[in-house]
Each structure stands twice: as structure tokens, then as C-alpha cells.
Amino acid sequence: MGRVQTSVMIDEDKRALAKQRGIKLQDLLDEALNTVLELEIPGKAQLEIEKENILKNMEASKQHKKEYLANYEKELAKLEEDKEAYLKAHDVHMGELKAKLRLNEKALAEATEEQNELNQQREREEIIQRGVRALDIDKQLEHDMEEYCIKWNIADINQEIAIFKQEIINGIYGRNKKQ
Numbered sequence: 001m002g003r004v005q006t007s008v009m010i011d012e013d014k015r016a017l018a019k020q021r022g023i024k025l026q027d028l029l030d031e032a033l034n035t036v037l038e039l040e041i042p043g044k045a046q047l048e049i050e051k052e053n054i055l056k057n058m059e060a061s062k063q064h065k066k067e068y069l070a071n072y073e074k075e076l077a078k079l080e081e082d083k084e085a086y087l088k089a090h091d092v093h094m095g096e097l098k099a100k101l102r103l104n105e106k107a108l109a110e111a112t113e114e115q116n117e118l119n120q121q122r123e124r125e126e127i128i129q130r131g132v133r134a135l136d137i138d139k140q141l142e143h144d145m146e147e148y149c150i151k152w153n154i155a156d157i158n159q160e161i162a163i164f165k166q167e168i169i170n171g172i173y174g175r176n177k178k179q
Helices: 012-020 025-037 044-134 139-151 157-178
Strands: none
Touching: 012 025, 044 139, 044 157, 139 157
């Protein structure tokens, strides 16, 4: 391609600005004509190759997305199945634990009742032994008998104290006979 000199009128201020920036009007006009006329520009072939690669990458990305979503759906379905199986197993396990808890609470209530009976019997024996050792039933011992009856919710306190006194007397006389 040969070169031709032309005379083109342009804005004086724009020309001064282009000159300050080091832009040659000849190069600028040449590039503008290439673009407008859609002429072969250096690097166009490379841009076409890049365009094709971008389109291929976009297609591959779409395919990858489809595969990913399909895989995701399979995993999600499997997780749902696993969740359901786990929840069923959990419910069975919780039922077993609740049954064990009920049995444990019942046994604990029975053991507590048994322990209370043992504690009540020990306290009773202690009061009786104190009276037998003292060989007498004093006011403090009578007060302790009343407290015992109140603590253990004995309905007929007078009858219980009479039984206490009789057992202490039997203990005192039984002890004297042995000596």
C-alpha cells in the first residue's frame, strides 16, 4: 500500500492536545479508516482464535454445570435417604432409652423407698438403744420420739410412743436378765 498526502481540516485545539500526548494524526486516521472499512488489522486472526476458545470454554462450562447439578441432585437424594434412615434409627434408639429411663426411675423410686425404710428403722433402733443404755426414758428421749413420728409421718403418735417405750422397757429388762 502506498501513501498519499491529504489536506484535512480539524479542530485546532484537538490537534494541539493530540500533539501534546504524542499522538500522530496520520496513525490515528489510518487506524480509524481500517476500523470503519473493516479491513484486516494486525492481530485479528488471533482475536478470532480467542473468540472460538471463549465459545468452547462457555460450552464446556455449561456442560460442567449440567453435570454438577445432576451430581448434586443425586447426592441430595442420597442425603435425604440417609437422613430418613438416621431419623428412624434415632426414634427407635430414643424409644429404647425412654423405656430404660422409665425402668430406672421405677427402680430408683423403689430403692429410695427401701432406703427411707432402712433410715427410719435405724433411727428407731438408735432411739431405743439410747433409752436402753440410759436405763430410763427422759424428757429428751420422749421429745426425740415425737420428732421421729413427725419426721416419718406416723399417724398415731401416742400409740407409736407407747410402742417405743415398751420396746425400751423390754430392752432394759432383757439386758438386766442377761447380766
